[in-house]
Amino acid sequence: xxxxxxxxxxxxxxxxxxxxxxxxxxxxxxxxxxxxxxxxxxxxxxxxxxxxxxxxxxxxxxxxxxxxxxxxxxxxxxxxxxxxxxxxxxxxxxxxxxxxxxxxxxxxxxxxxxxxxxxxxxxxxxxxxxxxxxxxxxxxxxxxxxxxxxxxxxxxxxxxxxxxxxxxxxxxxxxxxxxxxxxx
Numbered sequence: 001x002x003x004x005x006x007x008x009x010x011x012x013x014x015x016x017x018x019x020x021x022x023x024x025x026x027x028x029x030x031x032x033x034x035x036x037x038x039x040x041x042x043x044x045x046x047x048x049x050x051x052x053x054x055x056x057x058x059x060x061x062x063x064x065x066x067x068x069x070x071x072x073x074x075x076x077x078x079x080x081x082x083x084x085x086x087x088x089x090x091x092x093x094x095x096x097x098x099x100x101x102x103x104x105x106x107x108x109x110x111x112x113x114x115x116x117x118x119x120x121x122x123x124x125x126x127x128x129x130x131x132x133x134x135x136x137x138x139x140x141x142x143x144x145x146x147x148x149x150x151x152x153x154x155x156x157x158x159x160x161x162x163x164x165x166x167x168x169x170x171x172x173x174x175x176x177x178x179x180x181x182x183x184x
Contacts, residue, residue: 005107005155006037006082009120012127012157013077014048016118016175020076020103022051026066026093027081029056063089067096067097078104080111082121090114103167109158111181117163118175122152130180156180 014020025041027034038054045052053073072077080086080093087108094116097104105121106112114146130150138144157175160183164171176182 004040005121006079007040009107010041010044010079012118012120013030013079013103014045014050015172016105016169017077017103020050022053022073022075023075024053024055024066024070024075024078024102025081026057026063026086028083028085030058030155031081031083033083040078041126043051047091052116058085060089060092063092064096067100067102070102075102078102079135080104080106082107087140090116098163098166101167103169109156109181112158112160112163115163116160117169118159121155122158123154123156126152126154127173159183 001027007108010023011087013023023045025038027038040053042052053075055069057066060123078097086093086106088112090108090111091114093104093106094111095112097117098115098133103117107118107121109119110124112119130152134144134147134150157179158181159171159175159179161171162184
């Protein structure tokens with residue numbers, strides 16, 4: 001599902017930074033979802049007349065290198081792909097986005113809580129609750145194979161207005177009204 005949400009994240013980011021003619025997409029090339037994700041984002045970008053520059057990173061050093069290339073690419077915004085390595089390196093990503101003054105869109109709200117600009121993705125509290133319910137059912141004797149597959153049902157858009165102000169961005173009302181939370 002996170003792969004399917006990346007084009008929606010691109011749409012929100014391009015609405016927030018409409019002047020960005022080049023958007024960088026940070027992906028982990030080792031993740032099997034990278035190919036479909038990249039194709040979906042490129043299709044969404046073509047529809048808006050925006051160029052996508054794919055940046056591959058699977059380690060701390062490669063993430064640093066990807067950010068260092070943003071100026072040469074003339075990227076006006078960064079879309080961080082849905083990958084566990086980026087969730088685990090969120091402080092590094094947020095610090096680099098701040099250092100390079102690049103508007104960045106993340107999957108998880110924790111990145112925005114850490115000072116990132118904007119995120120759109122599943123609500124982690126709800127996901128944890130779903131896992132707990134499943135564990136409880138299994139401990140009560142249910143067979144895991146008999147339990148239905150569940151997907152997230154609650155998604156949240158979180159915006160950090162302090163970061164937007166630092167970047168010189170004015171968040172459109174259309175995005176503010178969709179936000180689950182606005183950090184000031």
